[in-house]
Amino acid sequence: MAEDDLLSQMLHAWRDDIESVPFPQFSELLIPRQQVRPRYHPGGSAARVTNATRRTDA
Secondary structure, X not given: OHHHXXXXXXXXXXXXXXXXXXXXXXXXXXXXXXXXXXXOOOOOOOOOOOOOOOOOOO
């Protein structure tokens, strides 16, 4: 029982220590500007996509 009391005291001391630190407060949320991809141009070169799961033993 004495060990349980010691553990309880340690837990309470730990919680008091954690709760004594104030939670940060933000007055304004700043979100960085997102990068924009260039638009697709139909006449430009396009990468060819192949099906990697295609059977070769046909």
